[in-house]
Amino acid sequence: MKTNRAILFLVIIILLTSCTTKKEKAPFKKGEFKTWAKTPPMGWNSWDCYGPTVEEHEVKANADYMATHLKEFGWEYIVVDIRWFVENDKAGGYNQTNPRYVIDEYGRYLPAVNRFPSAKDGKGFTELAKYIHQKGLKFGIHMMRGIPKVAVENKLPIKGTNGITADQIYSPENQCEWLKDNYTIVAGKEGAQAYYNSIFELYAEWGVDFIKVDDLSAPIYHKDEIELIRKAIDHCGRPIVLSTSPGPTPINSATHVSENANMWRMVNDVWDSWWHIQNLFKVSKKWYAYNTAGTWPDCDMIPLGRLSIRGERGADRMSSLTKEEQYTLMTLFTIFKSPLFFGEDLPSNDAFTQLLLTNKEVLKMHSESTDVRLLFQQEGKVAITSKNKNTGETYLSLFNISEKKSLEITVNLADLSLAKNVKIINMWSGDEIGTFKDSFTQNIGAHASGLYIITELK
Structure with missing residues (x-):
């Protein structure tokens, strides 16, 4: 009986120690x-x-x-x-x-x-x-x-x-x-x-x-x-x-x-x-x-x-x-x-x-995009692109960082690895801009920008 009590006491001590000792x-x-x-x-x-x-x-x-x-x-x-x-x-x-x-x-x-x-x-x-x-x-x-x-x-x-x-x-x-x-x-x-x-x-x-x-x-x-x-x-x-x-x-x-x-x-x-x-x-x-x-x-x-x-x-x-x-x-x-x-x-x-x-679509791009690339940055015109790693959709941003009231900015779709007709949507507004082939052109005001999601059509 004394032996069993001693064993029980020892078990209790071990359990208390394990509960109170801070584990690294x-x-x-x-x-x-x-x-x-x-x-x-x-x-x-x-x-x-x-x-x-x-x-x-x-x-x-x-x-x-x-x-x-x-x-x-x-x-x-x-x-x-x-x-x-x-x-x-x-x-x-x-x-x-x-x-x-x-x-x-x-x-x-x-x-x-x-x-x-x-x-x-x-x-x-x-x-x-x-x-x-x-x-x-x-x-x-x-x-x-x-x-x-x-x-x-x-x-x-x-x-x-x-x-x-x-x-x-x-x-x-x-x-x-x-x-x-x-x-x-x-x-x-x-x-x-x-x-x-x-x-x-x-x-x-x-x-x-x-x-x-x-x-x-x-x-x-x-x-x-x-x-x-x-x-x-x-x-x-x-x-x-x-x-x-x-x-x-x-x-x-x-x-x-x-x-x-x-x-x-x-x-x-x-x-x-x-x-x-x-x-x-x-x-x-x-x-x-x-x-x-x-x-x-x-x-x-x-x-x-x-x-x-x-x-x-x-x-x-x-x-x-x-x-x-x-x-x-x-x-x-x-x-x-x-x-x-x-x-x-x-x-x-x-x-x-x-x-x-x-804006859910913009934040989705922020979290899910990959392969962010600078297409060009010259004469106040900037174009940046990336792709959605889950859907394969292409993102494109255009910027006029000059003081000119308006700049016409063109991107060749081939530079985005897009060979077919595409549908382009303005991501901030959700408005569909239209269907395009070969190239995409927008007039961007001074200090302004555009952000687009591009989907290839079958």
């Missing part, structure tokens, strides 16, 4: 991250509207809107942008005079509770992430590369190391030019990888699904820190989509960035000015070959709708782009298969902005 998740395999964003990610980011000052209630309001009005169309990420760990930041730039940072004992930033009340008692973003996940959406945050200066100055310990402190892994060289919160992490230093591991272990505990890491690609391409971040995400056990920022990412680093990130910025910040869109056409020419499943060249956030309630650029306003320019921007972003992140205040949407976000 196996690291992800090399390249597995590419399966986390098989189609270009789509969501909302707080930057264009709130700069570094967004608050929890505003994040929730945008999540509520997305869940009710946009989720069914494929929009799913809610991303809190820069400096969520500063209690007293400001609109129209950054408070770099007397910022009050919130940081833990291991030199890791924590959400400012006066802006994110659910972060109290050391909860971080756990409750906010849960709120967003319960709506069937995904949660993302922004971070700067490197280690906080305040962690270095106070020689804070690095979690997971044997006595290594923040001042042993940093360098003041190549510090971010426009925001002085962090120092560079020296990849070869003992403890460097452990620090990044500790950050992403924390983010995984919070329930983060997406991370935008700033000051990685330009003006210096920080190859070593990108690799540290890649290893840290793969080690944390939670699939976290990685976006590198800002641009322009150097084209000679295209292979490296596509082997480490799910998306990367081709340009600096894009705002509601026509020249920003013109520049996207110029820069994107180099990136078509790297537009592949799981890794996406990024045109930046979409500056449409209501911007700069407390933003970094300009006053509170509806986008300054004309309606034709807005169609042009959305047509380029969708046929190029850029990630789609709106920077506006979603609850302030008007009917036209909502139309741009919810």
